[in-house]
Amino acid sequence: MHTDYLLMLIIFLPLIGSIFVLTAKDNHADTFKNAEQVTLLTLLVNILLIITLFSAKPKAEIQADMLAQASWHFFSFIKFSFGADVLALIFVFAAQTALFVGVFGIRKEKQNQKNILFYSLIYLTFLNGYFFALDIMSFYICFVAPLFPLYMLIGYALPERQHKILMRLSFHHFLGAMLLLASCIFILSLKHDDILLSNIDKLHLSYRKSLLVWGGLFLALILRMPVWPFHHATTSVWSALKNPLVFLTLHILPISGIYGFMRCWPLNIPYEISVLTPVFQALCIVTMIFAAFGGYAYTNAGHKLSNYIFVYDLLYLLAVFLPTDVIKLNIAYSVFAFLLITSSLVILQAHMLRESARLNLPVKGILCQMPRASIAYNLFVLAALGLPVSAFFGNNFIIVSEIFNFQLYVGTIVVVCMTLAAISLLHSLYVLKDETCVFAPEMKIKDIDFLSFIVIMIVMFMLLMSLIKPLWFVL
């Protein structure tokens, strides 16, 4: 099997799809239908290709665990290298599936759908490149390139009066990009060749350069995470976004930051940075506590979900900083389940909010009028709580155990925060299913459409199967 071509196809297929989406006529009544179908088909084919690549045999001649690799020269001294191992594939698979589910959430949206689908596919192209990047140059390019489509996506989805927070968020992202660029320039000045991400820590850097390179890399990745003092912009945009697909694209960004740490951050943190580790951990913990309690400050289910996501992003961040790499795959499996759960919850919430706005009703008890959505929402909230219905439970258990293993106090606070976030989410379910709220029979509240329900149930099935074997779909 020509896995190298397969790898390039997985990266560039969304780009090809985006061109088809762009060419859909604006004045046609079925424009969105066409654009949506192209997007769904592109994502579905990509998911199938990823599953095929999972089944490929590792190419021992490249790297022990590499399933495919492709590279080409850009300038005489710049070589782009992409490679797929299981870790990268899990993240890519999760991103495609989350956006596939997300597309079902905007089927009823009327504004800027074509633009949003177009930029989502562009975003996904670069994101795939980012997950597959092997060398520092490809990593940097695919780190920065998704920021423009993301800016466009959020800009289209946010109301005009809230564009200031978008500006602040973009500024954080681009500040990270500049810092990473400076680090890349310093790294590449040492050796005019492709430098693999796994080899950065083997470079001999002076104290000053080491500080600039590692500090830049750390800040670049951390600026994508909702950690104090950079958390406000991300969470503000999360709260303001009503479009589920755009919400999911932004939701993937901190996950990409976590992936970046998994790829670039060495096991033995450089001394220059390691002295700051306790400070950083304290920041993470304090932010996590605020995020966990933040869920109780709102009655809105969307806010509660945002705070839940916030807590889990920080959990993964703490996990990747543990001085061990045995849980890397556990983090990946957990992130995979986490993305699927949250994407399903996001589109279910978007449907409820849409119906509530259409009929001018409160969302309290609205799930009682939506049998299909109710079943799905129940199942996904249970999975999100960490009950043993998916791989999420098992892998989170291992991650938390490892945190306990290294830092008992940190582990305790993490468990408390996770519990608080879970209770907050459970409370949102209780409010949405409040049977005391009676809706008049003439109010015809629409349930989630059958196709979306089937897709969500397939996602649930995937999660259930992953409890037995994480990569159960691999032949």
Place this chain on the structure above:
Amino acid sequence: MLENVLYTLPESSLLIGIFVLIWSIVFSKMHGRSAFQIAKIFILISALFSVLFYNKEILSQYFVATSYTTLTYVFTCAVSLIWLSVSSKWFLAEKTSLSEYFCILALSCLICLSLIVKSVHFGILFGLLIMLTVFQYLLFRFSRQSEELYHTARRYLLISLVFFALFFASVALLFPNHLDYASAGSFIAEVSPLQRMFILLGILCTLFFFLSLAPFHFWLSEASSTLILPVATYFALIPKMALFGLFFKLQNSVFSLFAEPLRDVYFVFGILSVSFAVIGANASRFLRKIFTSVSLYQAGVILLVLSTFKEGLISIAYIYTEVYLFVLLGVYICFYAFKINGEYPLNLNSLKGVASSRPYIGAAFMLMVATLMSLPPLSYFMMQFVMLSEIAKFELIVYIVLLGLLTLLPVYLKVIETVAFLKREHNFDRVDFGLYMYLLLHIAFLTVLLIKPQILLLQTDILLSIG
């Protein structure tokens, strides 16, 4: 004899073009578009002859034609052709009868620029710069008459005179035997440090004034909004392309010998340019002023990079300049496409929601802005990356360049926000089909650079035999 005549064809063809245009003014009533067509034909002929006689010249003690000067001139001609093409649309829309005068001035400026690029003699350079200033002043006055513009034009002329006095004083010290670039360098090295700095600063400051580098940039940034669009386009692109060519040539043959005293000079002017650019762009809501500031930032970056005096940087800086001016050309083509009730908008707020009304133009404009944002994998980023990689040892300069880019970012994002997300407030006029074609070609070329950036750097050392 005949040979010598042939070698002057790049310039004499432009001169013939001027005579044809004068003839048409005096003896025949020509259609506005025809004047532009004549001017374009003669520019094309001039560029072709320039390529044909790429290493031939007359009066070799004053002018030397090399592959580098030819390349610079051909670039200038190519941009001039597009400039005149889009300007003709402006003149047609305005229904003004002054097209012939405008084309004569354009060809006159181009003759001066062609000779400036080829010049190897400070005396000749001085004369040519005076001629260029006069023609540029006439272009200034060509714009709509207003009190503000009148003062700006007068200020431009007065400040030019001050710099000419400075340049003259510097050149006078080289007189009579050391006026050519080669011997000037060795002569300047021998004089006292104070005299050396005086000569170098006299030449450099005059050049910086013409390149509108900070703090000598106000004449252009003030005038950018009041000038008519074709003249504003000229000042933003054409002289910069040729004068940067001259600056790199002087850097290679004269200034590179004085790395120590000039390092700080370049650094200070570079920092000032980046700072003024950042402040100017963030403080302004005038479209052309914003992009004039962006241009100032790029010029500042080039100076900062050259302040390292590292070998091999001139070629990269040269290509970087060409790329950014090429992207800026795309921005200005978009300006010709934005029209509200026959008026070309000056304020950024006028462009609200233009992407919803003119999606292709809006998308092209956003692409240009995204390119200027140095977003990978676009070609401009690649050039900036290559350039910064070369000076990675100078961490401070790398951080200053990136900080400048970061502080310009809110401006770029604001422009994109206005164009793409805000609600439309005006009805935009129908866009000329020709502008779509120019934009398409422009984007096609940017795409080629994106896919095959090697064509920019292919054997630059051989191609750019600057010395």
